[in-house]
Amino acid sequence: MANIYDVAKAAEVSPATVSRVLNGGSVSSERAARVRAAAEELGFRPNRVARGLRRQRSDVLALIISDIENPFFTALARGVEDVARASNLSVVLCNADDDPEKEAEYLDVALAEHMAGVVIFPASHAETDVTALLDRGVPVVAVDRSPESATIDTVTADDENGAYAVTRHLLDEGYRRVACITGPRASSAAMVRLRGFLRAHREGEAPRRRPRVAYADFRVRGGYQAMSELLDLAEPPDAVLATNNLMAAGALAALHDRGLRPPEVGVAAFGDTFWSQLVRPALTTVRQPAYEIGQAAAELLLKRRHTPDIEPQRLVLPTRLEIRGSSRRTAATEPTPTAGPAASADAVVGAEQPAGPGQPTGQATGQVRATGRGRLTRPRRPDAMT
Amino acid sequence: MANIYDVAKAAEVSPATVSRVLNGGSVSSERAARVRAAAEELGFRPNRVARGLRRQRSDVLALIISDIENPFFTALARGVEDVARASNLSVVLCNADDDPEKEAEYLDVALAEHMAGVVIFPASHAETDVTALLDRGVPVVAVDRSPESATIDTVTADDENGAYAVTRHLLDEGYRRVACITGPRASSAAMVRLRGFLRAHREGEAPRRRPRVAYADFRVRGGYQAMSELLDLAEPPDAVLATNNLMAAGALAALHDRGLRPPEVGVAAFGDTFWSQLVRPALTTVRQPAYEIGQAAAELLLKRRHTPDIEPQRLVLPTRLEIRGSSRRTAATEPTPTAGPAASADAVVGAEQPAGPGQPTGQATGQVRATGRGRLTRPRRPDAMT
DNA sequence: TCGCCACGTCATAGATGTTGGCCATCGGGT
DNA sequence: ACCCGATGGCCAACATCTATGACGTGGCGA
Numbered sequence: 096m097a098n099i100y101d102v103a104k105a106a107e108v109s110p111a112t113v114s115r116v117l118n119g120g121s122v123s124s125e126r127a128a129r130v131r132a133a134a135e136e137l138g139f140r141p142n143r144v145a146r147g148l149r150r151q152r153s154d155v156l157a158l159i160i161s162d163i164e165n166p167f168f169t170a171l172a173r174g175v176e177d178v179a180r181a182s183n184l185s186v187v188l189c190n191a192d193d194d195p196e197k198e199a200e201y202l203d204v205a206l207a208e209h210m211a212g213v214v215i216f217p218a219s220h221a222e223t224d225v226t227a228l229l230d231r232g233v234p235v236v237a238v239d240r241s242p243e244s245a246t247i248d249t250v251t252a253d254d255e256n257g258a259y260a261v262t263r264h265l266l267d268e269g270y271r272r273v274a275c276i277t278g279p280r281a282s283s284a285a286m287v288r289l290r291g292f293l294r295a296h297r298e299g300e301a302p303r304r305r306p307r308v309a310y311a312d313f314r315v316r317g318g319y320q321a322m323s324e325l326l327d328l329a330e331p332p333d334a335v336l337a338t339n340n341l342m343a344a345g346a347l348a349a350l351h352d353r354g355l356r357p358p359e360v361g362v363a364a365f366g367d368t369f370w371s372q373l374v375r376p377a378l379t380t381v382r383q384p385a386y387e388i389g390q391a392a393a394e395l396l397l398k399r400r401h402t403p404d405i406e407p408q409r410l411v412l413p414t415r416l417e418i419r420g421s422s423r424r425t426a427a428t429e430p431t432p433t434a435g436p437a438a439s440a441d442a443v444v445g446a447e448q449p450a451g452p453g454q455p456t457g458q459a460t461g462q463v464r465a466t467g468r469g470r471l472t473r474p475r476r477p478d479a480m481t
Numbered sequence: 482m483a484n485i486y487d488v489a490k491a492a493e494v495s496p497a498t499v500s501r502v503l504n505g506g507s508v509s510s511e512r513a514a515r516v517r518a519a520a521e522e523l524g525f526r527p528n529r530v531a532r533g534l535r536r537q538r539s540d541v542l543a544l545i546i547s548d549i550e551n552p553f554f555t556a557l558a559r560g561v562e563d564v565a566r567a568s569n570l571s572v573v574l575c576n577a578d579d580d581p582e583k584e585a586e587y588l589d590v591a592l593a594e595h596m597a598g599v600v601i602f603p604a605s606h607a608e609t610d611v612t613a614l615l616d617r618g619v620p621v622v623a624v625d626r627s628p629e630s631a632t633i634d635t636v637t638a639d640d641e642n643g644a645y646a647v648t649r650h651l652l653d654e655g656y657r658r659v660a661c662i663t664g665p666r667a668s669s670a671a672m673v674r675l676r677g678f679l680r681a682h683r684e685g686e687a688p689r690r691r692p693r694v695a696y697a698d699f700r701v702r703g704g705y706q707a708m709s710e711l712l713d714l715a716e717p718p719d720a721v722l723a724t725n726n727l728m729a730a731g732a733l734a735a736l737h738d739r740g741l742r743p744p745e746v747g748v749a750a751f752g753d754t755f756w757s758q759l760v761r762p763a764l765t766t767v768r769q770p771a772y773e774i775g776q777a778a779a780e781l782l783l784k785r786r787h788t789p790d791i792e793p794q795r796l797v798l799p800t801r802l803e804i805r806g807s808s809r810r811t812a813a814t815e816p817t818p819t820a821g822p823a824a825s826a827d828a829v830v831g832a833e834q835p836a837g838p839g840q841p842t843g844q845a846t847g848q849v850r851a852t853g854r855g856r857l858t859r860p861r862r863p864d865a866m867t
Numbered sequence: 868t869c870g871c872c873a874c875g876t877c878a879t880a881g882a883t884g885t886t887g888g889c890c891a892t893c894g895g896g897t
Numbered sequence: 898a899c900c901c902g903a904t905g906g907c908c909a910a911c912a913t914c915t916a917t918g919a920c921g922t923g924g925c926g927a
Contacts, residue, residue, distance in 0.1 A: 495906045
């Protein structure tokens, strides 16, 4: 492969001139043309390794996430990538698997490769140590959780209010024993969401039972087990909030396996993904602005790359409550089943209502049912919170 | 940050000796100990960029995929990563978004960074050009599709037989007008799956209607549109095979929006993911061994890295038919609606059947199905093909 | 008109951190 | 006494970019 000397020779200039042409120095246009022609001719590509060595930094930034199978991260990755590409940076994804050791390895790699920056979803609040990077001047932005080791730029979703809003929604629907399946205690996100959940219970006029809380691992299997255990209680919950989408999937599976399903049991979850719309009845979710978080993180990174000494920022992005699926409110709080669109909306499929001889008097009951044909748009209430 | 000279000075040896200690040359144990102590003391990490420059190759391999939001790729990535890590290679993920230009950029990066190898899911059969890499001796393994530009190691799933088997399954269930939503004509995987689908039609004793085929883009939206168009036909299909999971999701959404759902309309798909089990009734799927494909690809890469001159291999991994959800056969082939669990079972949620008093006479019909309560394991027929 | 200064353009000479080749040394075995 | 293997130091190469300074030209003042 041609190197810069070959090009210089072909264009009859010095290697430095070739470099200037390619990196924007001042070169007479005639020479520049010669250089460009020669580079094209020889198929010259600057060696990024050599450039990295000389410049002591590369044009690659690392995105270290804890679970590549979680759609939240894939959306996040897109956000990061789109912003990075606009600044001519490549993004590489590193899957740390929630394992602090693996994560430390990748942090090492990022350091040793002189990466342009790191966006990290810290595996652990306590163990994740990014000081080595910071000492070397490599900008680091934390996402969703923030590591203990240093104060750095952080982008999070407004999880507490999201959890609060969705919990209130469940309580308002008439559920009495709302449980929460949350993540490990080490995860600050899990704790923050739990806090919102508990706050909703304290504030409501709902009975003051101490709500059940199960701690799982943010994985499908963990959600399944937690839900199963909750259901085995003497007084099982009648609704559950899962603090991420994978555990929600597990919880749903557990419910299905026992023949229970919404709205008999209410289910809500953090993390909006396309499949949560396909489950019937669809899940009510707290949509996390994953893509936007990624964007914001990348932008913070770029800003800090340019001006390293600004004060670390802490960005909080709003979540959004997406209400889908059936409500239990009618049954629970209203004497007569006026039902109504607000209550059933999307719940067409799974409702337990006896399909008695009562006929499809759709309009009469006010039920907004898919009537068989047509309709692209899904009824969707304007968000309860922005 | 300390470099190798600092360590050498501290240990009172030459830099070369430090290098030998760290990379396994012959060094007396006493000096080696001194070096290690000094390295530890100074927090020395070899500069991977400089090493890469000197050795003309790095310990990073690139995995270029076409859509990070597709769970197939995330599973694949895990397979690649697990194998790579065992050989002390790091894996970076590059999301080419099915855009040949973006892909070419990443290929350039892989080349310019002297990556140890590339596992690629080619965006296009024709446009993807990996010859530059090959010329430089960088091993490249293709996954699922194989590029035209060169004969290289390839790992694919046995898509044709998978498509054949699932199509036969639909026909055997009694569906009469089975359509296929497949990917772009440029995708060899899309074409191969289509071929299996068509073969099943030719062989069956089923009526010889020319089956409908819709070409979409392997995305959710494309699946939605394709399904909608199929349903708008004068003679809409009564079953559909989507050749990937995202389009299946789109197709399901389109069906839901018209109030149709399995088994009224049969739906089967390529690509097994956890959410396909949560949809009720669950999808019958052709499971693609994504993780195993990733593993195999990485292993081929490592093998070729070691011995570059072996003949390019073409590995075909078996798919597996996972039958879930309701069968229409009973309704279609039996005169009286025995209904009961046979017909509903997994279809509990969406079925249109009057929830008549018909009771669980599960064994009577001989169907192996979930009986309503409990049971973690999902009924799963031994695969129709290995 | 000549000389000096300023500025634009370019070449040359490191510098970056590591490793592999080459050679020298030393010790033990034959 | 000779040879061989183990050990370890020195030098150069990897490909690029930056710093330094040289060179030429043009403008302006004397």
